Amino acid sequence: MEKARICMFLITGGSGYFGFRLACSLHKKGAKVILFDMSPPSLEVPEGIVFLKGDIREYAQVEKAVTGMDCVFHIASYGMSGREQLNRKLIEEVNVQGTEHVLRACVEAGVSRLIYTSTFNVVFGGQVIEGGDESLPYLPLHLHPDHYSRTKSVAEMAVMKASGTELKDGTGVLRACALRPAGIYGPGEQRHLPRIVGYIEKGIFRFVYGDPRSLVEFVHVDNLVSAHELAADALMSEHQHRSAGQAYFISDGRPVNNFEFFRPLVEGLGYSFPKLRLPLSLIYFVAFLTEMIHHLIGPIYNFQPLLTRTEVYKTGVTHYFSMAKAKAELGYEPQEYNLEEVVQWFKSRGHGRKPRGSRLQRLILDGLLLAALVALALSYLPVVGS
Template identity: 80%
Template sequence: MTRARTDTCLITGGCGYFGYRLACSLHTQGAKIILFDTISPKQELPEDIVFVQGDIREYAQVEKAMAGADCVFHLASYGMSGREQLNRHLIEAVNVQGTRNVLQACIERGVSRLVYTSTYNVVFGGQVIENGDESLPYLPLHLHPDHYSRTKSLAEMAVLKANGTALKEGAGVLRSCALRPAGIYGPGEQRHLPRIVGYVEKGIFRFVYGDPKSLVEFVHVDNLVSAHELAAEALTSEKQHRSSGQAYFISDGRPVNNFEFFRPLVEGLGYPFPKLRLPVSLVYFVAFLTEMIHLLVGPVYNFQPLLTRTEVYKTGVTHYFSMAKAREELGYEPREYNLDEVVRWFRSRGHGKKYQSSVFGRLILDFLVCAALVAVALSFLPFVGS
């Protein structure tokens, strides 16, 4: 990103895994970086990277942090996975009101470029999508199975609608675009991979589900960094504002079965890969029941659901997208990565199989899981027939 050498870039959610990685990349190119987040950075920052602690829900804090910025990367969001998906109030406040605050602050502070990190979920709600492109309409809001996806759709719509809005003090207009990444992975990723490894190490990962031919996509963190840098550059006059008002699907460009993607991680840590395969419908129903239970007991015991309904769809139903538009308009060319570096990262932190459970023990656990799922399914039959 050549322009980054003279730019000041504000990154909301900048202390998260992806935000920090993006900041480091921009910094090495000479950009001045402002990290805006509610949490302090876990890693030590170079002296010339500025951290501003603040809440995206508070407009005054957002506007103050944006002073002097030329480009904003709006990464901050809430409710992507696990029990976070069930906190509707906070999801709404961060994803929708927070984005409104960012847009208004850009206008007030004369920030001319905004790159928004969206999600595949704005068009996906459990239906099969094969090689979809950006001409796909937004999924109707009432069809989203979770509030995160619904609010990310609203936020992306607002960002793209704001494209071309006049900035204060005659500073030109706001140029905005949105990137829709697949599931992010890489060494040190803190949201999804530790949860998966935790399930494996606790012996919970005993089954897979869905059609073995179903395909989904992932994106390595460094490919996603590259896409953001290219999108920001494509908002400039030097690039004829090519990405202005546009949305782009971003992935590694290699559709793969979700569970086969994680096989090298599971086996690389010394664990057997599950052989039991369950139907998506059954696992989805169990996830639904789990969410209902969480709704009842969550205020007292905020447990982590094994899976949510959206996670079942995202991992068990085919949905992958063409990146022709990103390649043509941004010059995006993903590099090829695998999970070897992820395995090494976990092993370097003491993860990996430290014992061999008995064959009998594994059979008993598999039987209990199957029995529980079958019992749930059978209990549902009277409602189906009524």
């Protein structure tokens, strides 16, 4: 009997948290996986998974990596959060030009399947969305409050347009789809959770903001892995290529208030959850001023903003989406997870110490923080009669 052919997968951005988790899952199922990234994963790479150092901004390197692959997961991106959001040049080069390189290389090398990791943000720019589906139009590019979301939208549109392009080797066409995940969480996540825990431990997380009834969504890393694997399968002939040219919202399917979602993490590490709630408009204004300051002094001192305007909208304005299309066409069924494993992961690394100082001291700090925010906002308001 002829031995079944091993499927070859390339993962751009494969050294990142999600990319590496996806690689390990594919590897356990018998696939051969290549990680294409600027630096190797922080965790030990299992035998059978290959790391290939490369820059997505260099077409020759992308073409070399793509050659011989059966399927490409294009995950690599830049500028999702924090000060990265303010580096417009690098965001453009990685998210737009990098995606163009991947698409071109797939066509040239005869790769028939491509799954693009997009974002909720291609349709969201601060407006309320309740149970939205994939029929929602792209947000007009000029309405995006940040360049990351704008470039991810441009890149997704390019992927959708490229789906159906004839491959240069004459073996068929490129079939591509896009997954739009919510905010990713899970044990070991290195982009958002350490920043949040750092704010907690430094005593900065002393207030929440926005309407307590506002709802957002998150996706556990393993649910997102499952969605990508299902999307890759749905691009194959056995499944009538049903995901080709399609986009899908992916989350845990459980809308929740952003701050309430993180309450188990705060309290699980032994800290008190903030009682002070500030207006969303005030925090947005402070974020705007912070971005302006960063624009002025960033070349000299590239500090980490407490929040950017996009992060304020993403955390404080209701936006959640239907999983109906992903369930019907991909067979996606998100499993239930909580933050307990995340709490234990941080505790195992020495986090969770209670803050020092009396309750009176903490109240004084809260008052000083609020006064500073109000003073900063008022200082930029026009003076009456001037």
